[in-house]
Every structure is written in C-alpha cells, then in structure tokens.
Amino acid sequence: MRIDNASQAAAAGSLLHVPPRRTAARRLWRFLRGRHWTFRTGIVILVALVVTLILAPWIVPHDPAVQNLIARLSPPSAEHWLGTDHLGRDLLSRLLVGGRFTVTIAMITVILSFAIGTLIGVVAGRVVGGLFDEITMRVVDVLISIPDVVVAIFLVAIFGPGYLTLIASLTVIGWTPFARLARGLTLAINSQGYIQAAEVLGCSRSFIVLRHVIPNIIRPIAAVSFLRFGHKLITVGALSFLGLGVQPPAADWALMLADAQPYVERLPILMIAPGLAIFVAALSVTWIGHGLEIESRDGGSGDE
Amino acid sequence: MNKRDEPLLVIEDLKVAFPGQSAPVIDGLSLTLDRGEVLALVGESGSGKSMTALSLMRLLPSGGAITGGRIRFDGEDVLSLPDRQMNRLRGGRMAMLFQQPQAMLDPTSRVSAQIAEPLRLHRGLGRRAAMGRVLDLLRDVGIPDPAVRARCFSHELSGGMAQRVMMAAALSGDPDMLIADEPTTALDVTVQAQILRLIDEERRKRNLATLLITHDLAVVAALADRVAVMYAGRIVEEGPAKAVLESPQHPYTQALMRCSLLVPDPHGQLLSIPGSGTHARELTCGCRFHPRCSAASQHGLVSRCMRSEPALKPDADGHVTRCWAVETEKETAA
Amino acid sequence: MNSHTLLRTVTGDTQPPASQAVRPPLVEIEHLAKHYHLGLSFSVKSVDGVSFTIGQGEVLGLVGESGCGKSTIARLLTRQTSPTSGQVKIAGQEIADVSGEELKRLRRTVQLVFQDPFGALDPRMRIGTSMEAPLAQHRIGTREERREKVMRMLTEVGLDESFYERYPRQCSGGQLQRVVIGRALLLEPSFLICDEPTSALDASMRTQILNLLTDLKRRHGLTMLMISHDLRVVRHICDRIAVMYLGRIVEVADRDALFKTPRHPYTRALIAASMLDRTGLYAPEIQLRGDLPSPLNPPLGCRFHTRCAHAQAKCSQAEPEFEAASESHQVRCHFWRELQPDRSAEAGSP
Numbered sequence A: 001m002r003i004d005n006a007s008q009a010a011a012a013g014s015l016l017h018v019p020p021r022r023t024a025a026r027r028l029w030r031f032l033r034g035r036h037w038t039f040r041t042g043i044v045i046l047v048a049l050v051v052t053l054i055l056a057p058w059i060v061p062h063d064p065a066v067q068n069l070i071a072r073l074s075p076p077s078a079e080h081w082l083g084t085d086h087l088g089r090d091l092l093s094r095l096l097v098g099g100r101f102t103v104t105i106a107m108i109t110v111i112l113s114f115a116i117g118t119l120i121g122v123v124a125g126r127v128v129g130g131l132f133d134e135i136t137m138r139v140v141d142v143l144i145s146i147p148d149v150v151v152a153i154f155l156v157a158i159f160g161p162g163y164l165t166l167i168a169s170l171t172v173i174g175w176t177p178f179a180r181l182a183r184g185l186t187l188a189i190n191s192q193g194y195i196q197a198a199e200v201l202g203c204s205r206s207f208i209v210l211r212h213v214i215p216n217i218i219r220p221i222a223a224v225s226f227l228r229f230g231h232k233l234i235t236v237g238a239l240s241f242l243g244l245g246v247q248p249p250a251a252d253w254a255l256m257l258a259d260a261q262p263y264v265e266r267l268p269i270l271m272i273a274p275g276l277a278i279f280v281a282a283l284s285v286t287w288i289g290h291g292l293e294i295e296s297r298d299g300g301s302g303d304e
Numbered sequence B: 001m002n003k004r005d006e007p008l009l010v011i012e013d014l015k016v017a018f019p020g021q022s023a024p025v026i027d028g029l030s031l032t033l034d035r036g037e038v039l040a041l042v043g044e045s046g047s048g049k050s051m052t053a054l055s056l057m058r059l060l061p062s063g064g065a066i067t068g069g070r071i072r073f074d075g076e077d078v079l080s081l082p083d084r085q086m087n088r089l090r091g092g093r094m095a096m097l098f099q100q101p102q103a104m105l106d107p108t109s110r111v112s113a114q115i116a117e118p119l120r121l122h123r124g125l126g127r128r129a130a131m132g133r134v135l136d137l138l139r140d141v142g143i144p145d146p147a148v149r150a151r152c153f154s155h156e157l158s159g160g161m162a163q164r165v166m167m168a169a170a171l172s173g174d175p176d177m178l179i180a181d182e183p184t185t186a187l188d189v190t191v192q193a194q195i196l197r198l199i200d201e202e203r204r205k206r207n208l209a210t211l212l213i214t215h216d217l218a219v220v221a222a223l224a225d226r227v228a229v230m231y232a233g234r235i236v237e238e239g240p241a242k243a244v245l246e247s248p249q250h251p252y253t254q255a256l257m258r259c260s261l262l263v264p265d266p267h268g269q270l271l272s273i274p275g276s277g278t279h280a281r282e283l284t285c286g287c288r289f290h291p292r293c294s295a296a297s298q299h300g301l302v303s304r305c306m307r308s309e310p311a312l313k314p315d316a317d318g319h320v321t322r323c324w325a326v327e328t329e330k331e332t333a334a
Numbered sequence C: 001m002n003s004h005t006l007l008r009t010v011t012g013d014t015q016p017p018a019s020q021a022v023r024p025p026l027v028e029i030e031h032l033a034k035h036y037h038l039g040l041s042f043s044v045k046s047v048d049g050v051s052f053t054i055g056q057g058e059v060l061g062l063v064g065e066s067g068c069g070k071s072t073i074a075r076l077l078t079r080q081t082s083p084t085s086g087q088v089k090i091a092g093q094e095i096a097d098v099s100g101e102e103l104k105r106l107r108r109t110v111q112l113v114f115q116d117p118f119g120a121l122d123p124r125m126r127i128g129t130s131m132e133a134p135l136a137q138h139r140i141g142t143r144e145e146r147r148e149k150v151m152r153m154l155t156e157v158g159l160d161e162s163f164y165e166r167y168p169r170q171c172s173g174g175q176l177q178r179v180v181i182g183r184a185l186l187l188e189p190s191f192l193i194c195d196e197p198t199s200a201l202d203a204s205m206r207t208q209i210l211n212l213l214t215d216l217k218r219r220h221g222l223t224m225l226m227i228s229h230d231l232r233v234v235r236h237i238c239d240r241i242a243v244m245y246l247g248r249i250v251e252v253a254d255r256d257a258l259f260k261t262p263r264h265p266y267t268r269a270l271i272a273a274s275m276l277d278r279t280g281l282y283a284p285e286i287q288l289r290g291d292l293p294s295p296l297n298p299p300l301g302c303r304f305h306t307r308c309a310h311a312q313a314k315c316s317q318a319e320p321e322f323e324a325a326s327e328s329h330q331v332r333c334h335f336w337r338e339l340q341p342d343r344s345a346e347a348g349s350p
C-alpha cells in the first residue's frame, strides 16, 4: 500500500546538484577573509619580514661586516639610509641580515616544541590516569618551572654555542606548555560523542588521535604557538645579548642592541632600529596567534 | 503601525540561502504568531524548519544569509536591529530551545552556570537569587534533585535531561516568545506531558507565544492552536490545528498523517511517501511535491502540477493550501 | 481518500504475530550495574542489577522514563564504560575480557546508533569521510568500493550523494540522524543497538527507516536492541519488550503479551498514556501522580511505589522480586496477581 508514484523518476533526474570544487587559492582566500583583522595584518607583516630576511644577502646595500672607522656613528644619509654603527658598518645592511639567525632559531624551536608537545599531550590525555600520563605530567611540572635561558647557559657551557645547542636547549623546555595545553584540550574532547562513536566503530587509537583529536584541538594550540614564537624571538635575542647565541662579528638584532648601548645618546637610531625590528617581528606573530585564538573561541568551524 | 493590532511576530516572504547552493533553503515563507498562541511548524526532515527558527533569532550558521523578506517582532524590524539590541532581545524576550541540546550546552561549565548566566546578565540578579531561580526552573521542567543536577556537566545528563535543562534555560529570561525546536524528542510520554503543561501554563500566565517545531503530531494535537506544514522550504498548508489535523488538504500533509500511524500492510511494510524530497528545492518549475504526489495523477493534473506552481489559497476558515488538486476540487464544488 | 480505514490505534491488533521460536541468546546481561559519581557525595545508580538476554535475530525493545538508564545500558553493551558490577556476554564471550584484534572484530559486530547524532559526528570531518573511515579501519573493500558503499547507503537512508561532501553543520537534525544510522549499518553488524533512532525524523522518513531495519532483520537476521520512547515504534519492530524504571527492569514480555496484558502498573500507565484515539492524534491525560523520583536516592521498597495507584504498605517496605507471570513474561510487582489482567486505561490513576 504505497502511495502511487506517478512521476517519481522526474525528481531523481531533476537538476542533480554538484557542489563546485574550490581551488586551493580560493579556499585560502576564503580562509583569510573570515579571520580577525589582527590575523590578517600579522600574516602580511610576517610574510614581508620573512621574504626580506630570505632575500637579505642579495638586497643589502653594503657588506654588513665591512668596517669603515672613518665613518663611525654617522647619522642617516643617502649613502647609509639608517646611518652606521660604532665600527662604521652600515646599519640597514646589518638590520636586514641580523634577523635571519634569530627568526630561524625561533621558528625551528617553536615548530619542534609544537609538534613534540602536542603529540605527547594528546597521548597523555587519551590515556588519562595511566603511567605515561602520570610521568609526563610530573616531568612537565618540573621542566615548566625552569627558565629556558638557564638551560641554554648550561648546555652552551657543555657543548659550546651553535645552532644545534640553542635549538636543543630551547626545545627541551619549550614543549612543556604545549603538552599541558594539548592534554587539557584532549581531556575536554574525550567526553565528546564523536570520540566515543569512533571507538564504538572500531577505529584504531592512532586514527582517533590523528583524525579526530588533533584536528579538533589544533587551532588553540596553533594560536599559542604563535604567541610562544614572539617569546622565543626575545629569548634568542637575550641569549645573543648574553653572548651565548650569535658570535660577533656576525650581525644579530639583539647583539646590535647590546653594542648600541654606549652610543645611545649620540645616535638613538642604533638602538631604536633593532629594537623596533624585534618588536615588529614579535608583534606580527603574536597578532596571528591572537587572531587565531579569537577564531577558535568562536568555535571557528570547518576547514574550508 | 499600532503595536497592539499586529501579531507579536510577523514573517513576510522570508528567503534564506547558502552560498554554493543553487536553491534557497527557505523560499518565500510567511507566518504570523500572536501573543499567547502556539503555532506548530511540522514538515519533512530538512525542509527548513530549524533554519526558519534560527533566522528569527538571527543565528543562522556561518554562510547562511537572509536574502529577502522581513521579520517583525512586536513591531520592531528584527533584521535591521543593531547587534546589541538583538543580543538583548535574544536572551530576554525571545528565547530558543535548540534541536541539539547536548551540542548547545557548554561541556566545560556546569548546568547552573549556563542557566544562571542570562539571569544575571539580563535581569541583574545576584548570585544567590539567580541560583534560587535556577533551582525553581529545574524543578519546573521536571528534573528531580535540582540541587545536585545544577552542579552536573552536560555529559553527565541523560538525553532527556539535557533537553529539559535547555528548556529551563530558555524560560529563564521570562520570554514573550519561545521557539522550541523539537523540545520533546528525548522524553517519554509522562515527562513530555509535564513539559507541554509547563508551556501551556506559561501561556496562560504570561501570554507566552510559542513556535513549536516537532515531528510528533500527537504533541501538535495536544498543544497547538495553529499548524503550518513545510515542504522543501515552503509552506504548503496552514490553518487552525483542528482543521489541519482532522481534515488535511494538501497531499503531502495527508500522506504524512497516514505515515504517522505506523500501520503495516500485510507484508509488514510501513507506508511511506515514495521518492525523496532532497532535490525538491531545485525544481525550477511546478509544484515541489509533484514528483511524489499521488493526487496529481488521480486528478489528472500531472502536466499542470509539473508546469506551474500553485499559490497558497485560503478557504473559509483561514485554512490555506498550496495545491492544484485542492483548488480544482473547490472550483468544481463551487 | 478513505484514510479512516487506515486509522488504527497503538493498541489495535494489526501487527503480524511475533515469531515465537526460541532462539539461542546472542546477548546475555547478568546483574549489570553502573553507578556514576556526581561530585563527592552523590552517586547515581543509573543501571542497578539488570539482567536480560536477546536471542539471535530477536529485536528487544527497551522503554522507560527519561533518565532511567537506557543509554547507559547501550554504553555498557558497547564498552564505552565499564560496569560497576555484573557482566555482559555477546555470542558467549564476556566482553570485558576482549582486547586487541578481537575487540576490533567485536566492535564491528556490535554497533550503536547514538541518541545525539549531532554530537556523534566530528564537526571537522565531512560526512563522507565519517562514514567511510570505519570501513577503512576494518579493511573492508578498496577505496572505490568503500566510496560506492557509502553512496549507496546514503540513498538507502533517504539522503543523496551531495551529502558525501558536506560537513555535519550543513545538515538538518533528521539528516544527521540518518547519517548516523547509515554509518552503523555500513559495518554490517550482527547486533545493532538503536538509541532513539527515529526521534528526529518526520513520519514518512521514520517509516522508511523502520522498513529498512525490518528488512535487515528479516533478510539478515539482524539482532537489535531498540531504545525508544515511542511505543508505536517499539510495537512495530520489536519481538520482546523490556520496561525500565529507575535503573531496574520492571517488566519483560513478548510484544503482544505486553500490550494485551501489561502487568506492571508503570507499564500500564505508559501504554494508557500512549493510547491514541482513532485519529492517531489525541492521547488521554497522563495519569501518573506524584513527582518524578530521583535516581540519586531511589525510593525504598518498590521503586515505583511513590507514583503507583495500587501501592500498599508492603510496597514501601520490600522490593518485589522479578517473578514470572508466564513463561515469557516477567514482572517486578508485589500485586501483579491481584491487578486486573486486562489492559485497563485507569491503570495508574488514584
């Protein structure tokens, strides 16, 4: 006793609707358009900064290491746009080159800390109460209270300064806040129906972690990682300042700051320029993080 | 316009669309809701009932946009209201009970906080007073041990409890209009009766107007004054509850009512409407129900139903129907 | 149109008789209990000493008040939580002992349709992926076959292929409910637990889904546990029905027996309340008195006595045993013998 279906076929045939496939560029555009202004501004500054830093060796007006003791501490001019430092080196050139080291180190350590911390945190959060969880959380509790500068001094003392030492010393401490955050978020998500559904459906643990948990907690962690990036930038600067990072005569923002100290009154730009560079770099990533976080609080949806 | 003459809620020719979809999700929907009235919105799954409710609250999911029409609440144009006033309206005079209570409750805060927040925000109650009110509300919606339940997190509640908590949250602001999207799906008959009684009481006491979205025709019969039936983004029939339920006119409504009886044929098969309505919105001409309609062929109207879409035609007692078959029947009778 | 000939009530006698054959049990639950702690000082006895079996190919209905522990039983059967005490055996195997590959196989054979479909789908995963992933996890078919299967299932549950690409938030409540049903069926389980599978569906869609389930039951001997508030749904699809009240089963009987001669006053009240008139629309007033009792602090004696119309002094003192009223009909009430055996609409009224 079905209702007579006279022209049912017509319905099936009518205008089957196929959603248009979006190109990667359009998706990126949509993604950007939906973000908070701080995110967009931050991205623009950061991209400009990174491009400049990458191109620095080719676009510097002067060799950043060449001294010209006659033209020491000269104010900005047509020849030296930002003037010269106490050894007569071109400030602009040093500024362009001087960010490479700091930014690279900061980036690598943040990415490493982010990856390691998230993974450990998620796994700990999925086996709450287990031995692994207990141990990692105790380790985090201990490590998180040690300033990374101290670890860096310690490691540099043993292995000597260098890229690897710096990255290692910053990462050893750096992963802990990520792990703690990731664990907390994972705990919140554990009681969600879709995680339980995945378990009931027989999905493997790694599938649940990689496809359900991580995609759903990555936004706030990414936001934090950008915030940490600014922090790392300053730490690397501080280490260079303490003589544990870049070794002179190579240019580095923090080192430039340190060098400028005695001459600040004669030529303030010596300090303002690298200070501003660090500030802008840190601000751009912080803004990106902030923008992402605002999104994630609103429950920014889907990854279109 | 005089505020008192106009119904509390007036929706005129509402259109809602999503980008990337060829046809609007809601297409020219008009409804009114008076003070103290219960209007039931029934219809196909996916026909746009929840979207209608969400557009009233201006809470359409991202991407969704109201592309046409007007919504007036108590004489005010809801669609042009500044955000701040809209916010005040939402928590206060307009309240909504969402279809997914578990998903709408914040998993990280306690039940009491979620109900008390609007109380403290909109009505300026102190902590103590708000808490007292929360307990009263939980008791009203039939939650045993409200003091303990108030301290629960949403995942510690059963499906029906979450639904009742949402109901308590919705009623906390003493709204003038309640939009209840499937308020009783997880409730057994006894608790359901309690909720329906509660809505009825509020209506008597405070003239609460209710837009009740449900699939349960027994609930409609128990509570509604008027019924609107939706199919594929359009209203196909509307009228006084008794008239629509007891003598449904539109072939879709008739089929729906037959299906709802759950009477199997000799093979144990239950009656269902053949075909699927998922693409009905994209039909560019003709009645949206025609591919599935049996009345069309019975009345020899297939070509007419395929070619042009009928309009909503009223009969004597405010019962309107969108169907050629009904129209021709009336003409021949006249 | 003569729809009146079609109008029957929930208590009408139009159902084909339930098959009476005795089946070997597929699911055995014994003295199952689950207590949740709320804060430090309270505990909810969500499920408190429940025993029942479900035969191979049988459909057992589980009805009861909201919050009485139905979903908890579903969670226990699918090992989402572990019981406080008692055991669950599926196909003769104690499920608490299963692990590793065996657990994975078990998971495939026991599927659950979640009560809250919106929560049961990952908001960041497309519907298609959500449905396909479990197949891939169980290494069923090739990539193309899986996609094909999902597409077919989508149409089977009344959706269409455009849903493959959608995110959950782009679907209506009823559409999601069907997605969840489809996802569970894709694994071709031999035991399916449905927690309110049709509550968000319109009447026509509901019958379509019920037809689909009936068909699976007939053709593939699918065993089911059907949790529902809708007695008409339960009546249509179930062979046997268990009625729960505050964490306990108060009555179990074959479908027809339960509807014809409900023994427990609570069952009587439930049936009376969902007894619609000829139009299928108007139910009589609910005649249970008193407030809903609290699962935190269930009444002593018979748990129902605070609301029971037939309660006597004995009811508040001693908890009744689960007694067999007939071979396949058990009831937990002191006075089931004294109560009129016929279905009485006044059951539960003072």
Ligand SMILES: Nc1ncnc2c1ncn2[C@@H]1O[C@H](COP(=O)(O)OP(=O)(O)OP(=O)(O)O)[C@@H](O)[C@H]1O
Residues within 6 Å of the ligand: B018, B021, B025, B044, B045, B046, B047, B048, B049, B050, B051, B052, B061, B062, B063, B064, B099, C169, C170, C171, C172, C173, C174, C175, C200, C202
């Ligand atoms: N974000 C979205 N993007 C695109 N389409 C959407 C979106 N949300 C909903 N839709 C579509 O809009 C239609 C109407 O959805 P709505 O939620 O209003 O249905 P409904 O009538 O409430 O159905 P149900 O009874 O199943 O809840 C559905 O067909 C749905 O697929």
Ligand SMILES: Nc1ncnc2c1ncn2[C@@H]1O[C@H](COP(=O)(O)OP(=O)(O)OP(=O)(O)O)[C@@H](O)[C@H]1O
Residues within 6 Å of the ligand: B155, B156, B157, B158, B159, B160, B161, B186, B187, C036, C037, C038, C044, C046, C065, C066, C067, C068, C069, C070, C071, C072, C073, C115, C295
């Ligand atoms: N994770 C949990 N923590 C604490 N209490 C819980 C938890 N899950 C369920 N409960 C409690 O167990 C009881 C039974 O819940 P359950 O979800 O099984 O009810 P139900 O019979 O499915 O009800 P409904 O029909 O309303 O869905 C409720 O009192 C509920 O508060």
Ligand code: SF4
Residues within 6 Å of the ligand: B250, B251, B252, B287, B288, B289, B290, B291, B293, B294, B295, B296, B301, B305, B310, B322, B323, B324, B325, B326
């Ligand atoms: S207009 Fe035609 S197709 Fe549409 S419902 Fe009426 S008879 Fe059926």
Ligand SMILES: [Mg+2]
Residues within 6 Å of the ligand: B049, B050, B051, B099, B181, C172, C173, C174
């Ligand atoms: Mg809806």
Ligand SMILES: [Mg+2]
Residues within 6 Å of the ligand: B158, B159, B160, C070, C071, C072, C115, C195
């Ligand atoms: Mg439940």
